[in-house]
Amino acid sequence: DQQVKQNSPSLSVQEGRISILNCDYTNSMFDYFLWYKKYPAEGPTFLISISSIKDKNEDGRFTVFLNKSAKHLSLHIVPSQPGDSAVYFCAGGGGGADGLTFGKGTHLIIQP
Amino acid sequence: EPEVTQTPSHQVTQMGQEVILRCVPISNHLYFYWYRQILGQKVEFLVSFYNNEISEKSEIFDDQFSVERPDGSNFTLKIRSTKLEDSAMYFCASRGTTRAQHFGDGTRLSIL
Numbered sequence: 001d002q003q004v005k006q007n008s009p010s011l012s013v014q015e016g017r018i019s020i021l022n023c024d025y026t027n028s029m030f031d032y033f034l035w036y037k038k039y040p041a042e043g044p045t046f047l048i049s050i051s052s053i054k055d056k057n058e059d060g061r062f063t064v065f066l067n068k069s070a071k072h073l074s075l076h077i078v079p080s081q082p083g084d085s086a087v088y089f090c091a092g093g094g095g096g097a098d099g100l101t102f103g104k105g106t107h108l109i110i111q112p
Numbered sequence: 113e114p115e116v117t118q119t120p121s122h123q124v125t126q127m128g129q130e131v132i133l134r135c136v137p138i139s140n141h142l143y144f145y146w147y148r149q150i151l152g153q154k155v156e157f158l159v160s161f162y163n164n165e166i167s168e169k170s171e172i173f174d175d176q177f178s179v180e181r182p183d184g185s186n187f188t189l190k191i192r193s194t195k196l197e198d199s200a201m202y203f204c205a206s207r208g209t210t211r212a213q214h215f216g217d218g219t220r221l222s223i224l
Binding site: 032034036041042043044045046049089091093094098099100101102103104105 | 116118143145147153154155156157158159160162167168170203205210211212213214215216217218
């Protein structure tokens with residue numbers, strides 16, 4: 001049951017360019033989404049969230065876009081930095097449920 | 113910055129034994145969670161806890177599992193009789209009034 005899908009297992013981007021990470025969902029009941037970043041041997045670190053009533057949220061270099069009709073969200077990182085190399089998880093929540101539903105993650109590699 | 117702490121970082125246990133994983137959530141948070149990640153798979157929700165009781169649990173959280181908040185700071189996950197398939201990273205998370213859940217670095221549980 002893949003309610004949250006991240007179809008790209010990995011993504012390589014040059015330092016300074018924009019990184020775009022994508023996420024699709026099937027559960028219309030989600031009323032918020034979050035992006036997490038994870039380094040090896042550490043827990044997921046919260047990056048940014050968006051409510052389902054918004055279509056954009058921005059925090060510094062990170063912007064999340066939500067297209068509800070397409071059930072699609074994306075995380076933009078600009079400019080990409082070497083420290084951004086990590087696994088990025090998209091998660092959906094709400095709709096009466098408190099637990100988050102995660103995607104499988106996308107491994108972002110920033111090339112110097 | 114306040115963080116969620118988990119102990120131990122690695123636990124090795126014989127199959128059939130009981131194991132307790134410990135977490136200290138962020139001090140002013142009221143919502144607490146356990147998740148697990150089996151190697152190569154998604155992060156999966158197990159249980160949420162609020163106001164000294166379970167508020168939601170997944171199908172994974174069967175009678176072998178229990179959670180407790182024995183005092184004002186600790187939050188524990190007990191697995192009564194461990195099975196080989198319980199081997200995973202277990203993450204504790206907490207949140208305050210926003211939806212962002214903050215994760216610890218996890219306990220790697222290895223069942224022999």
